[in-house]
Amino acid sequence: MFYFLLSGSLKCSTRAPLRFLNSRLKAVDLSRNKRPSTHWTQVSNARSTASKTSNAIVRLWGQTQRVLRQSTGRASQFPRVTLGFIVGPAALTVTARLFASVAYCQVDLNNNDPVEDKSRESQPEFNWAVLWEFVRPQILALLGAIVLAFGAAFLNIHIPLMLGDLVNVVAHYVREHAGNYIGEVRGPALKLLGLYGLQGLLTSGYIILLSRVGERVAADMRKSLFLSLLRQDVAFFDAHKTGQLVNRLTADIQEFKSSFKLVVSQGLRSVTQTVGCFVSLYIISPKLTGLMVVVMPCLVGTGALIGSFLRRLSRKAQEQVAIATGVADEALGNVRTVRAFAMEDREMQMFSTEVNKSCDLNEALGTGIAVFQGLSNVALNCIVLGTIFAGGHMMAGNEMSPGDLMSFLVASQTVQRSMASISILFGQMVRGISAGARVFEYLSLEPTIPITGGGRIPYHSLIGRVDFMNISFSYPTRPGHQILKNFTLTLPPCKTVAIVGESGGGKSTVASLLERFYDPSSGVVMLDGLDVRTLDPSWLRGKVIGFINQEPVLFSTSVMDNIRFGKPEATDAEVITAAKQANAHRFITAFPDGYNTMVGERGVTLSGGQKQRIAIARALIKNPSILVLDEATSALDAESERVVQEALERATTGRTVLIIAHRLSTIKGADLICVLSNGRIVEAGTHFDLLNKGGLYADLIQRQRTEEQK
Numbered sequence: 001m002f003y004f005l006l007s008g009s010l011k012c013s014t015r016a017p018l019r020f021l022n023s024r025l026k027a028v029d030l031s032r033n034k035r036p037s038t039h040w041t042q043v044s045n046a047r048s049t050a051s052k053t054s055n056a057i058v059r060l061w062g063q064t065q066r067v068l069r070q071s072t073g074r075a076s077q078f079p080r081v082t083l084g085f086i087v088g089p090a091a092l093t094v095t096a097r098l099f100a101s102v103a104y105c106q107v108d109l110n111n112n113d114p115v116e117d118k119s120r121e122s123q124p125e126f127n128w129a130v131l132w133e134f135v136r137p138q139i140l141a142l143l144g145a146i147v148l149a150f151g152a153a154f155l156n157i158h159i160p161l162m163l164g165d166l167v168n169v170v171a172h173y174v175r176e177h178a179g180n181y182i183g184e185v186r187g188p189a190l191k192l193l194g195l196y197g198l199q200g201l202l203t204s205g206y207i208i209l210l211s212r213v214g215e216r217v218a219a220d221m222r223k224s225l226f227l228s229l230l231r232q233d234v235a236f237f238d239a240h241k242t243g244q245l246v247n248r249l250t251a252d253i254q255e256f257k258s259s260f261k262l263v264v265s266q267g268l269r270s271v272t273q274t275v276g277c278f279v280s281l282y283i284i285s286p287k288l289t290g291l292m293v294v295v296m297p298c299l300v301g302t303g304a305l306i307g308s309f310l311r312r313l314s315r316k317a318q319e320q321v322a323i324a325t326g327v328a329d330e331a332l333g334n335v336r337t338v339r340a341f342a343m344e345d346r347e348m349q350m351f352s353t354e355v356n357k358s359c360d361l362n363e364a365l366g367t368g369i370a371v372f373q374g375l376s377n378v379a380l381n382c383i384v385l386g387t388i389f390a391g392g393h394m395m396a397g398n399e400m401s402p403g404d405l406m407s408f409l410v411a412s413q414t415v416q417r418s419m420a421s422i423s424i425l426f427g428q429m430v431r432g433i434s435a436g437a438r439v440f441e442y443l444s445l446e447p448t449i450p451i452t453g454g455g456r457i458p459y460h461s462l463i464g465r466v467d468f469m470n471i472s473f474s475y476p477t478r479p480g481h482q483i484l485k486n487f488t489l490t491l492p493p494c495k496t497v498a499i500v501g502e503s504g505g506g507k508s509t510v511a512s513l514l515e516r517f518y519d520p521s522s523g524v525v526m527l528d529g530l531d532v533r534t535l536d537p538s539w540l541r542g543k544v545i546g547f548i549n550q551e552p553v554l555f556s557t558s559v560m561d562n563i564r565f566g567k568p569e570a571t572d573a574e575v576i577t578a579a580k581q582a583n584a585h586r587f588i589t590a591f592p593d594g595y596n597t598m599v600g601e602r603g604v605t606l607s608g609g610q611k612q613r614i615a616i617a618r619a620l621i622k623n624p625s626i627l628v629l630d631e632a633t634s635a636l637d638a639e640s641e642r643v644v645q646e647a648l649e650r651a652t653t654g655r656t657v658l659i660i661a662h663r664l665s666t667i668k669g670a671d672l673i674c675v676l677s678n679g680r681i682v683e684a685g686t687h688f689d690l691l692n693k694g695g696l697y698a699d700l701i702q703r704q705r706t707e708e709q710k
């Protein structure tokens with residue numbers, strides 16, 4: 001009867017998850033054409049795991065039957081104990097693999113899960129070698145944590161047995177009323193107390209060690225990733241959103257760290273406890289254990305499925321909160337525009353809609369959690385009740401002592417908890433590996449233009465002549481759109497050259513090539529006759545070229561630190577000299593805090609002209625040989641433009657200057673004006689030469705005058 005029950009229940013307990021798994025795989029089948037190939041391989045693996053698992057369960061069941069038939073009653077304890085060692089771990093392994101497959105398919109079909117982020121083209125591979133590089137410095141602490149976790153788990157396995165001993169002593173005293181109660185109970189009780197204390201110590205120990213390992217690994221990963229991102233080509237930032245990169249630095253590393261800590265701590269503990277307690281259960285009562293093998297996976301499986309549904313709901317709720325935060329962030333960040341258009345009510349309405357959605361989702365989540373907790377309480381209590389009922393029956397038949405029943409109850413609770421956490425851990429592990437893979441993907445990227453390395457021209461022999469020779473260029477993000485075509489231009493040393501032309505014609509692109517933000521598709525940029533690709537980019541950008549653009553970006557620190565950004569080793573006196581050259585000293589000293597005035601986020605507390613002059617001081621402090629002014633005054637009003645223009649004129653003397661001009665009035669005095677059209681220079685000369693010539697430049701001047709008169 002027992003064998004029949006075991007066989008039938010084993011099949012039933014695996015059928016539901018298998019059926020569920022099959023339905024998930026069918027759903028994947030339907031959408032396979034839309035999925036990247038790596039995904040499909042993983043899904044196929046899940047399918048093969050499922051089929052292997054079902055075969056293993058059937059085989060296991062056959063073996064169980066055979067061995068059980070050979071063992072006769074309690075007299076033949078040895079084969080049963082041996083069987084316990086085989087059946088326990090094997091049953092758990094196959095069940096765990098089955099749930100892993102189910103969990104994978106859950107995750108795979110979940111649109112909101114990191115594994116299935118639609119914004120990503122393919123899921124990067126997890127690189128264990130890279131992980132090892134981060135873990136290696138922490139290996140001693142990690143091994144310590146593993147040993148302590150094993151220790152705590154082994155003590156946990158002993159606790160039910162010792163509890164049973166204690167109950168047996170109490171039961172014996174109650175039956176016989178012989179001797180002194182305290183004297184009888186003290187020994188086992190003190191042993192148990194010692195065990196609890198030791199277990200507490202080991203648990204605290206491994207949690208402390210593991211948290212240290214996790215935090216240090218995460219901190220090292222963050223630093224390495226940040227450095228790797230800073231080193232990437234400018235083209236990389238054209239192709240990736242800042243939010244996505246920041247997300248990898250924060251959310252992905254956080255997810256990886258949590259999974260790492262959870263899998264190592266709870267994974268080790270749960271697996272050891274499950275296997276150990278299972279063996280204890282089998283030794284105490286093979287019959288009751290058989291019943292548990294049947295019931296437990298069903299309950300744990302159901303719990304895992306509900307848990308995964310709730311996690312999905314929770315993620316949706318979090319995303320909804322993020323959307324609402326985004327609306328608030330945008331409105332508050334652009335409050336002047338909102339105010340200017342009197343859009344407060346509309347913004348409020350948009351925010352309310354998103355907040356209400358997140359409120360609904362969170363309420364649904366709360367209800368789900370409540371129902372789940374209620375159901376799990378009922379299920380767990382039913383197991384206790386069932387065990388007491390069946391165990392009591394066995395006690396009546398002298399097959400079990402009260403202590404055995406107590407041990408069985410406690411050990412079975414430990415197994416339930418451990419199995420539940422194993423099934424959750426599989427989902428967590430999949431998410432952790434995905435997050436880690438995304439982080440490692442960026443860690444291993446090598447920029448095509450390194451930030452350091454290459455030669456330097458001795459400062460005293462630097463002339464400052466620049467040649468753009470036959471340059472053709474397309475941005476890496478738009479390879480089909482050629483911006484420059486056989487572009488050739490020379491910037492003579494200590495002369496000012498201006499480039500003018502239609503908006504979007506490629507003027508700023510020329511400046512970017514000089515800074516070596518990009519390399520040309522063909523042709524060369526030369527500095528003093530040397531290909532800039534052979535020169536050290538950090539020297540070129542840090543010492544040789546000063547760059548001032550239309551919208552100067554300041555950092556949210558003091559005026560002093562912002563100017564010193566151009567030359568970190570500069571003294572206060574050098575900063576003040578640069579500020580004077582940039583016409584900035586007067587307004588800076590008029591602030592109550594002078595040079596220590598904080599400029600706010602991106603310099604928001606300064607006017608456009610003030611920001612621009614601080615940016616000029618920042619560029620001048622490094623005393624560059626070449627100055628690039630990319631429409632440096634186009635965003636200013638007439639008065640600010642005059643002050644800034646004055647500063648710029650002072651700054652340009654004795655330097656090679658490239659002006660990317662929008663307002664043609666500012667470049668009249670340039671030594672050479674070049675007109676850029678269709679990716680190449682079509683006219684060149686002084687302001688008066690070009691005006692007299694009556695070509696494109698004269699047209700541009702005429703058009704601008706007409707616009708200004710309107």
Ligand SMILES: Nc1ncnc2c1ncn2[C@@H]1O[C@H](COP(=O)(O)OP(=O)(O)OP(=O)(O)O)[C@@H](O)[C@H]1O
Pocket residue numbers: 238475477478483501502503504505506507508509510662
């Ligand atoms: N990072 C980028 N990635 C892809 N395309 C870009 C990038 N930057 C600019 N472009 C494109 O290259 C072309 C030239 O841009 P560029 O900024 O050099 O023009 P511009 O002459 O300086 O224009 P404006 O006078 O309006 O500032 C434009 O079509 C623009 O859309």
